[in-house]
Amino acid sequence: MAKRMEIVAIEGIPEVKAGDDLAGLIIDACTAEFPLEAGDVLIVSQKVVSKAENRLVHVDPDDPLSHKPLVLAEAKRVLRRRGDLIITETAHGYVCANAGIDRSNVSPDVAALLPVDSDRSARRIRDAITYRTGTQVAVIVADTFGRPWRRGVTDIALGCAGILPILDLRGTADATGRTLHVTEVCIVDELAGAAELVRGKSSGVAVAIIRGVDEAWFGTGSVVEDVVRSYDDDLFR
Amino acid sequence: MAKRMEIVAIEGIPEVKAGDDLAGLIIDACTAEFPLEAGDVLIVSQKVVSKAENRLVHVDPDDPLSHKPLVLAEAKRVLRRRGDLIITETAHGYVCANAGIDRSNVSPDVAALLPVDSDRSARRIRDAITYRTGTQVAVIVADTFGRPWRRGVTDIALGCAGILPILDLRGTADATGRTLHVTEVCIVDELAGAAELVRGKSSGVAVAIIRGVDEAWFGTGSVVEDVVRSYDDDLFR
Numbered sequence: 001m002a003k004r005m006e007i008v009a010i011e012g013i014p015e016v017k018a019g020d021d022l023a024g025l026i027i028d029a030c031t032a033e034f035p036l037e038a039g040d041v042l043i044v045s046q047k048v049v050s051k052a053e054n055r056l057v058h059v060d061p062d063d064p065l066s067h068k069p070l071v072l073a074e075a076k077r078v079l080r081r082r083g084d085l086i087i088t089e090t091a092h093g094y095v096c097a098n099a100g101i102d103r104s105n106v107s108p109d110v111a112a113l114l115p116v117d118s119d120r121s122a123r124r125i126r127d128a129i130t131y132r133t134g135t136q137v138a139v140i141v142a143d144t145f146g147r148p149w150r151r152g153v154t155d156i157a158l159g160c161a162g163i164l165p166i167l168d169l170r171g172t173a174d175a176t177g178r179t180l181h182v183t184e185v186c187i188v189d190e191l192a193g194a195a196e197l198v199r200g201k202s203s204g205v206a207v208a209i210i211r212g213v214d215e216a217w218f219g220t221g222s223v224v225e226d227v228v229r230s231y232d233d234d235l236f237r
Numbered sequence: 238m239a240k241r242m243e244i245v246a247i248e249g250i251p252e253v254k255a256g257d258d259l260a261g262l263i264i265d266a267c268t269a270e271f272p273l274e275a276g277d278v279l280i281v282s283q284k285v286v287s288k289a290e291n292r293l294v295h296v297d298p299d300d301p302l303s304h305k306p307l308v309l310a311e312a313k314r315v316l317r318r319r320g321d322l323i324i325t326e327t328a329h330g331y332v333c334a335n336a337g338i339d340r341s342n343v344s345p346d347v348a349a350l351l352p353v354d355s356d357r358s359a360r361r362i363r364d365a366i367t368y369r370t371g372t373q374v375a376v377i378v379a380d381t382f383g384r385p386w387r388r389g390v391t392d393i394a395l396g397c398a399g400i401l402p403i404l405d406l407r408g409t410a411d412a413t414g415r416t417l418h419v420t421e422v423c424i425v426d427e428l429a430g431a432a433e434l435v436r437g438k439s440s441g442v443a444v445a446i447i448r449g450v451d452e453a454w455f456g457t458g459s460v461v462e463d464v465v466r467s468y469d470d471d472l473f474r
Contacts, residue, residue, distance in 0.1 A: 003246040003442075005435055011240065080472040087472060095386040104411045104420070144420070147384060148473035149332040150464050152403040152423025154430075156387070166389040174341045175441025183341070183381070186389025187434065193391075194431035197424065197450070198242055204412025205240075213434070227387050235317040235324060236385035236473050 005212035008034050009198040013206045018054035023128030026207055034209055036135045039218070041210040042125070043195035046143035046158055047105050048206040049121045050112040061108035067101050070111060074099035079237060089237070090114065093228035094158065096145045105204055115141065118159025119222040126161040138162035138218060142192035148236065155196035157188035157223050164219045165226040186227055187217060242449035245271050246435040250443045255291035260365030263444055271446055273366070275373045276455070278447040280432035283380035283395055284342050285443040286358045287349040294338075298345035304338050307348060311336035316474060326474070327351065330465035331395065333382045342441055352378065355396025356459040363398040375399035375455060379429035385473065392433035394425035394460050401456045402463040423464055424454060 012029035016022060026044070030036045050056065060066035065084060072078070075088035079095065088099045092114070100114040115121045118141040126139040141159040146152075157165065169183040195208035231237055249266035253259060263281070267273045287293065297303035302321060309315070312325035316332065325336045329351070337351040352358045355378040363376040378396040383389075394402065406420040432445035468474055 003248065003435055005244045005431075007242045007244070007431070009240040082472060104415060105413055107413060108415060144422075148471055149466055150393070150423065150426065151466055152421045152426070152464060154423050154427050176342055176344060178341060178345060184389045185381075185433065186387065186391050189387065189389070190391050190430035190434050193427035194242075194244070194434065196422065197427050197431065198240055227389060229386055229388055234385055235319060 005194075005210055007194050007198050008209045008211070009200075009205045010034060010207040010209060011205055013048065016048040016051040016206070018051065018056065020052045021128075022048060022052040023125045023132070026125065027129060027133060029207065030209065036129070036133060036137055036209070037211065038136045039211070039213060039215055040135075041138045041140060041163060041191055041213050042129070043140045043142050043192055043199070043208045043210065044122075044125060045199065045206045046100075046114060046118070046141055047112055049115050049118070049125075049141050051106070053115055053121065055113040055115060056106065056110040057113060058109060059103070059111045067098070067103060067111040070101055070113070071098045074101060074113060089231070092118070092158075092224050093230070094145070095237070096143075100143060114143070114158065117224075119161065119224055120159070122159040122161035136162070136218075138213075140188050140192055140195075142195060144196070155192040157192045157227065159223050160188045160221065162218060163188060163191075163213075163221070164217055165221045165223050167217060188223060188227065242431075242447055244431055244435050245446045245448070246437075246442045247271060247444040247446060248442055250285065253285040253288040253443070255288065255293065257289045259285060259289040260362045260369070263362065264366060264370060266444065267446065273370060273372045273374055273446070274448065276448070276450060276452055277372075278375045278377060278400060278428055278450050279362070279366070280377045280379050280429055280436070280445045280447065281359075281362060282436065282443045283337075283351060283355070283378055284349055286352050286355070286362075286378050288343070290352055290358065292350040292352060293343065293347040294350060295346060296340070296348045304335070304340060304348040307338055307350070308335045311338060311350060326468070329355070329395075329461050330467070331382070332474070333380075337380065351380070351395065354461075356398065356461055357396070359396040359398035373399070373455075375450075377425050377429055377432075379432060381433070392429040394429045394464065396460050397425045397458065399455060400425060400428075400450075400458070401454055402458045402460050404454060425460060425464065
């Protein structure tokens with residue numbers, strides 16, 4: 001268990017455009033600001049991934065609700081509606097407002113859709129960074145979601161590569177020697193939330209590095225397969 | 238916006254007993270390991286707060302379900318049941334499994350209830366630390382909760398003192414100058430989750446310090462009042 005971690009915002013990523021080499025932009029910014037080390041976890045905002053992958057759709061800049069028809073098209077299920085708020089299940093299985101479509105940090109005439117496959121997006125970024133720099137890192141693609149029961153949004157993981165999404169402590173012992181029965185910790189969500197604390201919402205900082213993660217946490221897994229609950233497994237849908 | 242944060246586990250807190258001076262134990266451990274500085278956020282596990290406040294109840298050590306009657310007594314509402322799993326709303330308004338009662342990291346013949354008022358618990362620890370050391374810190378009391386839609390648990394804030402639970406970015410501008418309309422970030426939950434990454438579940442590390450938090454985040458507020466959604470405001474109860 002790592003006893004100390006550092007979270008660092010990488011500020012030098014320029015405005016990302018469709019088709020940009022996002023891994024290259026990340027490598028350049030990190031090299032200038034905080035050179036990557038083996039075992040670093042990079043948290044990358046969904047927004048820049050969507051931009052690089054050209055997941056942008058034209059909307060009427062004068063109509064704040066012009067993206068709402070897209071929401072219904074992107075949603076697999078609408079779980080709740082109240083006024084303009086639409087809580088959806090996406091094709092990936094994420095439950096979030098507006099099918100994850102949003103208009104912040106993009107130009108007024110477009111809305112950003114979620115990446116088609118955020119685990120794959122994370123894997124591509126990770127593979128490119130590892131191949132080009134020789135440094136083994138993990139990558140999490142993060143977005144900002146609301147949640148029931150508690151006010152306020154937090155950042156969670158949409159996709160990951162090179163890190164276990166869930167740390168399975170079942171069968172291990174607590175400090176008193178008692179066997180822990182049900183503790184599976186979603187470390188990728190905790191890491192995404194920690195990165196948000198330095199990235200901020202309004203500052204447009206697309207990447208943060210978390211250094212000091214336990215090396216036992218590195219491995220393979222998928223947010224969509226390992227974190228997203230299936231409809232039938234869920235008590236609140 | 239802070240661009241760099243550090244998360245440090247404080248390992249030297251001894252086993253906490255009912256009536257212990259928890260603030261004093263924290264001060265001593267921090268002084269030895271990582272001396273407190275103004276602006277530090279201390280994340281303290283619910284378990285040690287419950288122990289110090291004597292929120293322990295006797296249960297049959299040989300019956301793994303002997304705390305279940307307590308769950309029904311502590312719960313204000315039972316929201317869902319499936320087998321042994323009981324999803325409850327507590328008197329405070331938290332929604333969690335088993336009314337927050339658990340048996341990990343306590344001796345086999347007791348179960349730990351949640352603190353009566355975790356915001357007050359956080360305030361007491363904060364006031365004692367500030368009074369005795371002259372160092373202004375913020376305190377979050379954290380616990381581990383599951384959530385719907387996503388597998389795995391994460392740490393969230395039960396109570397806080399000296400820090401805004403929710404950072405209200407409504408009306409501020411994003412990186413493109415567009416006004417952010419709905420972004421209220423629950424920073425205390427993100428801080429609690431970040432602390433869990435170094436505290437771990439099984440290691441019994443009760444306290445972590447997060448250093449580097451933006452000083453604009455310090456202020457007053459309550460998790461129960463500001464974060465917990467009321468029953469009527471919630472779309473998923």
